[in-house]
Amino acid sequence: MPAAPCLLLLGEALVDRLPTGPVAAGAPLNAARHLRRFGCAPLLLSRIGRDDEAGRQVEAAMRAAELSLVGLQRDSQHATGVVEVQMLPGGGHRFEIAADAAWDHLDAAAALAPLAAVPAQLLYFGTLAQRSPASRQAIRAVLEACPAPRFLDLNLRAGVGAELALESLRLAHWLKVNDEELAQLLSWTGLADAGALVRAFGLQRLVVTRGAAGYASFDAAGRLEAEGQGERIAALVDTVGAGDAFSACLLAAHLQGKAWAPALALANRFAAALCGQAGASPSDQASFYPPWQAALRALPEAAR
Secondary structure: OOOOOEEEEEOOOEEEEEOOEEEEEOHHHHHHHHHHHOOOEEEEEEEEEOOOHHHHHHHHHHHHOOOOOOOEEEEOOOOOEEEEEEEOHHHOEEEEEOOOOHHHHOOHHHHHHHHHHOOOOEEEEEOHHHOOHHHHHHHHHHHHHOOOOEEEEOOOOOOOOHHHHHHHHHHOOEEEEEHHHHHHHHHHHOOOOHHHHHHHHOOOEEEEEOHHHOEEEEOOOOOEEEEEOOOOOOOOOOOOOHHHHHHHHHHHHHHOOEOHHHHHHHHHHHHHHHOOOOOOOOOOHHHHHHHHHHHHHHOOEOOO
16 A cells, blocks of 8 residues: 655644634644545644643644644743634634744754655645744755755735745745735736746746635646636635645645646635634544545546
8 A cells, every 4th residue: 555645744833712712723734634634644843832731732633633743843932822813704714823932933953853754745834934033944944955846825924024925935836825815926026917926936836716716726837727616605604724724635636646627626625615614623523524535535537
C-alpha cells in the first residue's frame, strides 16, 4: 500500500473563541485536520504556550485528529494564540486576533529539525504567521530548505500589508485567494486581472474562491482553466474555516492523483457543507466525513 501523501503546514495554531465556546483552530491547523481525514499525512509546524489552557486545547485537538505533534513547539514566555470571533448577519464573521502570541515566535532551528525525516510532497504556508520577524524568519528558512512545491493561502488579516503579501507571492508556486483578496492584490500591484497576476509573479496556478459565486482556477499562462458556480447551503451556520476546508480537499485530491476540475468542484461542495457547521471543524466527525471521503475516492484520475 503506498504511503500517505505528506504535507508540511506552517503557521498559526490557536484557539477561536466562538459564541458557542472555544475551539482549536488557525488556518494551517484547520487544513491539517481535514487533510488527515482525507488520507494524507500532514505535519503542522507551529508554536503554543508551554502550560496554558489554550495550548492544552490545541494539543488535545491535534491528538484527537491523529496529527503528529513532532512539529509543535512549546513557548515558556508567550501564551498560545487566541482569536475572538464575532458572528455577523448572514453567516459572516469578524476576527480579533491577539498580538504577540506563541505562534509569532516560531524557532527556526526547531522548525527545520523535522525536515530530514519528512518527505514532503507539498508545503502550505500563509501570511498571518509572518506578521512577526521571528516567525517570518523561521517560515522562510523552511521554505528555502524544503524543495516541495509551495501553496500560499494568502489570508489577508490585520498586520498583513502589501509588502508582506507581495513578498509571499514571490515565494509561492500556487496561490489561493478569495475574491476580496484578489481585488486587494490587483489594487496593490496595479495589475488588470487574475491572469496578469499569475504572469507577473510566475505562479504555476491561481485558485480564486468567490463565496456564493463559486470559484475559478487559472493556469501558469494566466488562462482560465476551470470554474464553477456556488453551492446552495440549506442551513447556513457560519463561514468560519470554509476557505481552509476548500484548500484541504483540493490539495488532498491533487496529491492523490485526481483530475483537477472535478477536484475543484468537490472542494467547493465540501467547503459549502462546512458552512452548515459551527466553526471550522464539524461537531460530529464520525458522520460528517465518510461521504466526502467516498466522494474523493470516486473522483476520476488525472490524465498522465
